[in-house]
Amino acid sequence: MPLILPDEIRTGRLVLRRPVLADAEAIFAGYAADPEVSRYLTWRPHGSVADTRAHISYFASLWDAGDRRSYVIDAADCPCAGGIDLRLADDGRSVVFGYVLRRDRWGRGLMAEALAACVDRALAHPGVWRAWAYCDVDNPASGRVMEKAGMQFEGILRCWSMHPNVDPFRPRDCRVYARVRPDSPAPGYVGSRRLGL
Ligand SMILES: CC(C)(COP(=O)(O)OP(=O)(O)OC[C@H]1O[C@@H](n2cnc3c(N)ncnc32)[C@H](O)[C@@H]1OP(=O)(O)O)[C@@H](O)C(=O)NCCC(=O)NCCS
Numbered sequence: 001m002p003l004i005l006p007d008e009i010r011t012g013r014l015v016l017r018r019p020v021l022a023d024a025e026a027i028f029a030g031y032a033a034d035p036e037v038s039r040y041l042t043w044r045p046h047g048s049v050a051d052t053r054a055h056i057s058y059f060a061s062l063w064d065a066g067d068r069r070s071y072v073i074d075a076a077d078c079p080c081a082g083g084i085d086l087r088l089a090d091d092g093r094s095v096v097f098g099y100v101l102r103r104d105r106w107g108r109g110l111m112a113e114a115l116a117a118c119v120d121r122a123l124a125h126p127g128v129w130r131a132w133a134y135c136d137v138d139n140p141a142s143g144r145v146m147e148k149a150g151m152q153f154e155g156i157l158r159c160w161s162m163h164p165n166v167d168p169f170r171p172r173d174c175r176v177y178a179r180v181r182p183d184s185p186a187p188g189y190v191g192s193r194r195l196g197l
Pocket residue numbers: 036037038040041098099100101102105106107108109110111112113134135136139140141142144145148
């Protein structure tokens with residue numbers, strides 16, 4: 001089943017919405033070209049607004065398919081302050097998140113607010129049991145965002161994700177955090193039919 005998410009998600013201070021090509025200049029100038037922002041991410045800083053436009057076109061083309069959504073985050077005083085990405089796994093049971101915020105908006109709790117709202121919506125979706133994300137072991141601010149969004153640290157995935165701005169040759173170790181449905185079956189559950197329940 002595809003993810004059925006609203007086109008717009010509102011939190012106390014933020015609006016998460018569909019990306020449009022007209023966002024390209026603000027995103028490029030705000031964070032996509034900033035090497036400090038992309039240091040622990042999977043992409044290199046954008047070299048031109050054309051790079052940013054290409055990214056927006058790609059994510060806009062996926063918007064209606066229902067298994068991947070990349071929301072633009074607007075703050076009241078700052079349109080295109082950041083972005084948050086949700087991806088449904090092939091088996092439909094888990095959603096993985098990625099997120100980014102422009103540097104002059106760091107440290108105000110904005111990303112924890114955006115992530116918590118998206119995790120709530122993902123876990124409310126029929127069939128989705130697990131909402132998770134990971135961060136480079138050297139990116140503790142991101143780990144803290146996940147904790148503040150109610151996710152629990154689960155462990156370290158070794159050599160998990162390429163972060164080319166840190167090391168272009170070897171995948172980086174990453175810390176994993178997740179929230180699962182509160183009514184998840186206990187560990188060891190093997191399916192109600194097999195248990196005869
Ligand atoms: C990571 C990022 C999204 C955080 O966004 P934010 O809105 O500033 O996050 P919040 O304000 O909600 O929370 C950040 C928390 O990290 C903490 N923090 C910041 N730097 C830290 C550090 N070096 N070590 C430990 N904790 C740190 C802050 O104190 C805060 O926790 P607190 O509220 O308990 O004090 C933002 O810094 C960013 O976009 N970074 C670049 C992109 C990125 O790394 N994305 C994540 C990829 S996994």
